[in-house]
Amino acid sequence: MLKHPLFPQVAVVERISRETADIKTFSVAALKGGVPFNFMPGQCAMLSVPAVGEALFSITSAPAQADFLEFSIKKTGAVTDCLHGIEEGCQIAIRGPYGNGFPVAQLKGRDLLFIGGGIGLAPLRSLINYCLVHRGDYGNIHIVYGARSAADLMQRKELYENWPASPATSVYLTVDTGQEGWDGHVGFVPQYVEELGFSPQNSIALTCGPPIMIKYVLAGLERLGFQPEQIHTTLEMRMKCGVGKCGRCNIGGKYVCRNGPVFNFAELKKLPAEY
Amino acid sequence: MKEIMQKMRAEAARVLSSGEVDLVLGWEKGDLWWQSYPVFIENEKKAELLTWDLFCVPNLAKYLLEEIWHKKRVALFFKGCDALGFNQLMQDKRVDREKAFIFAVPCSGLVDPQKVERAGLHQGLLRVERLGDELTFVYKDREKKTAAPWFYYDKCLTCRYPNPVVFDFMLGEPVPVNPRERFTAVKELEGQNVDARFQYWQRQFSRCIRCFACRNVCPACSCRECIFDLTSPRWLGKATELSENQFYHITRAFHMAGRCVDCGECARVCPVQIPLTSLNRKLIKDIDELYGPYDAGVDPQKVPPLVTFNPGDPAAFLESKGV
Amino acid sequence: MQEIQKARLPQLWEYLAKKAPLYLPQQEDGVINFAPWQEGARVKLESLNTVLPPKSIVFPQWETYLHFTQKARELKLTPTKEPEGSYILFGVRPCDVAGITVLDRVFLQDPVDVFYESRRRCTIISLACNEPDISCFCSAFGLEPGFAPAADIMLWDGDKFLLWQSLTEKGETLTHSLTDLLEVPTPAETESVQCLRETAATVQEQKWGLDGVKERAKDMFNAPIWDSLYRRCLGCGICTYLCPTCHCFDIGDFSRGERGERFRCWDSCMYKDFTLMASGENPRPTQKERVRQRFMHKLSYFPAQHGLYGCVGCGRCVRKCPVNIDITQVIKEAGGSISCA
Numbered sequence: 001m002l003k004h005p006l007f008p009q010v011a012v013v014e015r016i017s018r019e020t021a022d023i024k025t026f027s028v029a030a031l032k033g034g035v036p037f038n039f040m041p042g043q044c045a046m047l048s049v050p051a052v053g054e055a056l057f058s059i060t061s062a063p064a065q066a067d068f069l070e071f072s073i074k075k076t077g078a079v080t081d082c083l084h085g086i087e088e089g090c091q092i093a094i095r096g097p098y099g100n101g102f103p104v105a106q107l108k109g110r111d112l113l114f115i116g117g118g119i120g121l122a123p124l125r126s127l128i129n130y131c132l133v134h135r136g137d138y139g140n141i142h143i144v145y146g147a148r149s150a151a152d153l154m155q156r157k158e159l160y161e162n163w164p165a166s167p168a169t170s171v172y173l174t175v176d177t178g179q180e181g182w183d184g185h186v187g188f189v190p191q192y193v194e195e196l197g198f199s200p201q202n203s204i205a206l207t208c209g210p211p212i213m214i215k216y217v218l219a220g221l222e223r224l225g226f227q228p229e230q231i232h233t234t235l236e237m238r239m240k241c242g243v244g245k246c247g248r249c250n251i252g253g254k255y256v257c258r259n260g261p262v263f264n265f266a267e268l269k270k271l272p273a274e275y
Numbered sequence: 276m277k278e279i280m281q282k283m284r285a286e287a288a289r290v291l292s293s294g295e296v297d298l299v300l301g302w303e304k305g306d307l308w309w310q311s312y313p314v315f316i317e318n319e320k321k322a323e324l325l326t327w328d329l330f331c332v333p334n335l336a337k338y339l340l341e342e343i344w345h346k347k348r349v350a351l352f353f354k355g356c357d358a359l360g361f362n363q364l365m366q367d368k369r370v371d372r373e374k375a376f377i378f379a380v381p382c383s384g385l386v387d388p389q390k391v392e393r394a395g396l397h398q399g400l401l402r403v404e405r406l407g408d409e410l411t412f413v414y415k416d417r418e419k420k421t422a423a424p425w426f427y428y429d430k431c432l433t434c435r436y437p438n439p440v441v442f443d444f445m446l447g448e449p450v451p452v453n454p455r456e457r458f459t460a461v462k463e464l465e466g467q468n469v470d471a472r473f474q475y476w477q478r479q480f481s482r483c484i485r486c487f488a489c490r491n492v493c494p495a496c497s498c499r500e501c502i503f504d505l506t507s508p509r510w511l512g513k514a515t516e517l518s519e520n521q522f523y524h525i526t527r528a529f530h531m532a533g534r535c536v537d538c539g540e541c542a543r544v545c546p547v548q549i550p551l552t553s554l555n556r557k558l559i560k561d562i563d564e565l566y567g568p569y570d571a572g573v574d575p576q577k578v579p580p581l582v583t584f585n586p587g588d589p590a591a592f593l594e595s596k597g598v
Numbered sequence: 599m600q601e602i603q604k605a606r607l608p609q610l611w612e613y614l615a616k617k618a619p620l621y622l623p624q625q626e627d628g629v630i631n632f633a634p635w636q637e638g639a640r641v642k643l644e645s646l647n648t649v650l651p652p653k654s655i656v657f658p659q660w661e662t663y664l665h666f667t668q669k670a671r672e673l674k675l676t677p678t679k680e681p682e683g684s685y686i687l688f689g690v691r692p693c694d695v696a697g698i699t700v701l702d703r704v705f706l707q708d709p710v711d712v713f714y715e716s717r718r719r720c721t722i723i724s725l726a727c728n729e730p731d732i733s734c735f736c737s738a739f740g741l742e743p744g745f746a747p748a749a750d751i752m753l754w755d756g757d758k759f760l761l762w763q764s765l766t767e768k769g770e771t772l773t774h775s776l777t778d779l780l781e782v783p784t785p786a787e788t789e790s791v792q793c794l795r796e797t798a799a800t801v802q803e804q805k806w807g808l809d810g811v812k813e814r815a816k817d818m819f820n821a822p823i824w825d826s827l828y829r830r831c832l833g834c835g836i837c838t839y840l841c842p843t844c845h846c847f848d849i850g851d852f853s854r855g856e857r858g859e860r861f862r863c864w865d866s867c868m869y870k871d872f873t874l875m876a877s878g879e880n881p882r883p884t885q886k887e888r889v890r891q892r893f894m895h896k897l898s899y900f901p902a903q904h905g906l907y908g909c910v911g912c913g914r915c916v917r918k919c920p921v922n923i924d925i926t927q928v929i930k931e932a933g934g935s936i937s938c939a
Binding site: 003004005006007008009010048050051052053054055076077078079080087089090091092093211236237238240241243244245246247248249250251252253272274275 | 663664666668671672673674675677704705707709710711712713819845846847848849850851852853858860862865867872873874875876877879881882887891894895898899902903
C-alpha cells in the first residue's frame with residue numbers, strides 16, 4: 001500500500017528536560033532507535049499526541065548531532081499542554097521533515113549573526129550547532145539572545161559553556177526586565193543588536209522570535225546597513241498538513257510549510273504583509 | 276415599493292448630513308435580479324445606492340454587533356422580522372437601543388428566488404416588480420404577471436409581524452396582517468411515530484455541511500464565543516458525522532428555545548435546505564402550550580418563559596413516558 | 599459518436615451500477631446532490647449544478663486515514679484502507695469536471711495524496727450544458743459549457759436522447775461494453791446537438807473578458823474593494839464548501855478509550871479560527887483579510903502557484919451566498935469585463 005503523506009510514524013520520547021517554567025526539550029527517537037528521519041537545520045516536524053492532535057515544531061537539534069531529534073516546546077495550546085504532561089518513554093507520532101531549512105550553502109565563508117528571542121532560539125540552535133560542527137566553513141559567529149527574564153533563557157548550558165568556548169564565537173545575552181542576581185544586559189533584543197553595532201560586511205543575519213521582535217530587528221539591521229538579502233528569518237503560521245495542501249499557511253502565493261519557513265527579508269518584502 | 280425607496284434615500288441622506296448618525300445600514304441592488312444585499316453608507320452622497328425591492332431579505336440588525344460600530348450611531352431599516360431580531364439582541368443586552376435610529380419598513384412579503392427558479396421563470400429574468408398582490412416578471416422582450424404569494428418565502432406567508440414592532444420613524448403605511456397557520460409542518464411531524472420522526476430528522480441532519488450559516492445569520496445567536504467554535508475543549512468535532520450534526524442542531528435549537536423570533540433566516544440561508552423552521556417552531560409550540568403564548572422579540576421588557584420559574588409551572592416533560 | 603434514448607437511461611444506470619458504484623445527481627427533500635444510484639432513485643439530470651459539487655465524492659468532507667490504539671505508553675498506528683477508486687460519476691457538468699482538474703493540481707502534486715489519487719481513478723461522464731444559468735461564467739476561464747475535455751465520456755442533451763462520445767481509453771472501454779444500449783445517431787441529431795453546443799458557448803462568451811485579470815489581481819492586495827466587500831460577510835462557510843475548487847482542510851482526532859482515529863475534513867478560510875495560532879496571534883484577524891484571502895487565492899495566488907485560475911465559474915457562490923458576495927464583482931474590479939444582460 002502506498003503511504004499517505006499525512007501518515008506519521010511512531011516515535012519514542014526518550015528524554016524530557018525542563019528549560020524554563022513553560023519550555024521543555026524533548027528527545028524523540030524512532031521506535032527502533034536512531035533519528036526518525038534525516039533533516040537540515042531550520043526544518044520542522046509534525047508531532048502528535050493521538051486523541052489530542054498535531055502541531056508543527058522546528059527541530060532544535062543539529063543534523064547528525066545525536067541519534068534522536070530534539071524539540072523545544074513552549075506550553076501554549078492543546079497539543080503542547082499534553083506534551084508537557086507526558087513522561088519519558090511515552091510514544092508519540094511524528095512526520096516530516098517539512099520546510100526548506102536555512103540556506104546552509106549560502107552561509108559558507110560568511111560571518112553569522114544569530115538573533116533570537118524566547119522560544120525563537122529553537123530553530124536557530126539547530127543551525128548554530130551545525131555551524132559549530134563544521135566550524136571551518138564559517139567566519140565569526142555572534143549570537144544575541146534575549147528572553148523576558150533570566151529564568152526564561154533556554155539552553156543555558158550551551159549559552160554559557162559550549163558556545164562561548166567555541167573558536168571565534170561570542171554570545172550576548174539580554175533580558176527584558178532586570179532583576180536581582182542578573183548582572184548582564186537589560187533591554188529588548190532589537191535595541192541590544194543596534195547597541196552592539198554589528199558590521200554587515202560579509203555577514204548574514206538569522207533571526208527568530210516573536211513577530212514584534214522580528215519586526216524591530218529587521219528595522220535595526222537595515223539601519224546597521226544590512227541588505228534585505230542578508231537577513232533570514234523563520235516564520236510561524238498555523239499549519240495542518242505541512243505539505244502545501246491544507247491551504248492555511250500561505251502568505252500570498254507562498255506556503256510557509258513548503259516555500260518556508262525560512263525566508264530572507266528580500267523575499268518577504270515581495271509578499272503581502274499578512275504574517 | 277419605489278416610493279418607499281425614494282423615501283429611504285432621502286431619509287438616509289438627511290440623517291447623515293445632519294450628523295444625527297455616522298452610518299446608515301440598508302440594502303443595495305446587485306447586478307442580478309435576486310441580489311439585494313446589505314450596504315454600509317457613511318456618506319450622504321452614497322444614499323442613492325439604497326434600494327427597497329422584493330429581495331431585501333437580509334436582516335441588518337446583527338451588524339450592530341461588529342465592534343467597529345460600537346461607538347457609532349447607526350440608522351437602519353427594519354422589516355417586521357428584522358425588528359423582532361433587534362429586540363431579541365436588545366433583550367440579550369447585545370445592542371444599545373439609544374445608538375440605533377430605526378426606520379420601519381412594513382413588508383407584505385419577499386420573493387424566494389428558489390421558487391422562481393422552480394417555476395422555470397428565472398432564465399433571462401431582469402427584475403421582478405409588485406403592484407398590489409400581483410407580481411410582474413420582466414424579461415428583455417416580454418413580461419409575465421402572476422399572483423404574488425405564490426413566490427413569497429414560506430416564512431413570509433406565515434409572518435405574524437409584518438409591521439416592525441420597534442422603530443423611530445415609519446416609512447409607508449402599515450400592511451394588513453394575514454398569516455397562514457405556522458405550525459402545519461410541526462403538527463404533521465408530531466402526528467408521526469417516534470421512528471418515523473427520528474428517521475426524518477436523521478435524513479435532514481445527515482445533509483448538514485456545518486457551514487454555520489444558520490448560526491451566523493441568527494439574531495438570537497450572539498454569543499461572543501460560541502461553544503461550537505471552542506477548540507479546548509472541543510465540544511463539536513469537525514467531522515460532519517451524523518451524531519455530531521445532530522448534536523450541533525439540537526444544542527442550538529435548545530439554546531434558541533424561548534429566544535427564537537421565528538424570522539426564518541436559518542432555513543433561508545441553509546444551502547442544503549434543512550427545515551430548521553420546523554425544529555425551532557416545535558420548541559415555540561411546546562413553550563406556548565406549556566407556559567402560555569409567548570412571542571420572542573415582540574416586547575424586550577417581558578420576561579421570557581424559560582428564564583423564570585413559577586412553582587405552578589407545568590412539568591409534563593418530567594412525567595411523560597417516552598416522547 | 600453514439601447516442602442513448604433517454605427512455606433507456608434507467609436501464610443504463612442499472613447496468614452501470616452493477617459494474618461499479620454509480621453516482622449521479624439525485625433529489626432528496628428538494629435538494630439535488632450526487633448520490634449512489636439505487637433502484638427507484640430520483641435522478642435529476644436536467645438541473646444544472648448540484649448543490650454540492652462532485653468534489654464531495656473525490657474529496658469527501660471528511661475521511662479517516664489512520665487508526666490508533668494507545669495503551670499505557672505504547673502507541674500503535676494502523677493505516678486506513680485506501681478508498682475504492684473504480685466508481686462512475688454520471689452527469690457531471692463541464693465546470694465541475696474542470697473543478698476536479700483544479701483539485702488535481704493540489705492533491706496530485708508531490709507528495710501525492712494517495713487517497714485522492716485512488717478516488718481519481720473513477721470514470722467521469724460529463725453532461726454538456728445547453729442553457730447555462732445567468733450566474734454561470736465558466737467561459738470566463740476558457741472553459742466551454744458544452745464540452746469537458748477532462749471527462750472520460752461526454753454527453754449532449756438532444757431532448758429525447760443523449761449524444762454520447764468517449765474521450766479517453768477508459769471511456770472507450772466502457773462505451774464498448776454498452777453496445778446493446780447505444781445507437782448510431784442520425785446526422786440531423788448530431789448536427790442539432792452541435793448547434794446547441796455552439797449557442798451555449800456564444801451566450802457566455804459575449805458576456806466575458808478576463809484579459810489581464812490575473813496580472814491585475816496580483817496588485818489587488820491593498821485595493822479598496824476589500825474595505826467594503828467584507829462588511830456584509832456573515833463568516834459562514836457556504837462559498838468555500840460549495841466551491842468545486844476550494845480544497846482547504848483540517849485534521850482532527852476522535853477517540854473513545856484506548857482507540858481512536860485521525861481524519862481529514864474540509865475547513866474554510868472564512869472561519870475566524872482558520873489561521874488562529876495557539877499563541878493567540880492571527881495573521882488574518884478580521885473578516886476583511888479572510889474575504890480577501892479567498893478571492894486573491896482564486897484569482898492570483900492559485901494561478902501563481904499552478905498556472906491556472908482557482909475558479910471555474912460554476913456560479914454556486916454567486917447563487918448561494920446569503921448576502922450576495924459575488925466573485926464576479928471582484929473580477930470586474932480586477933479589470934475583467936462582464937455584462938449580465
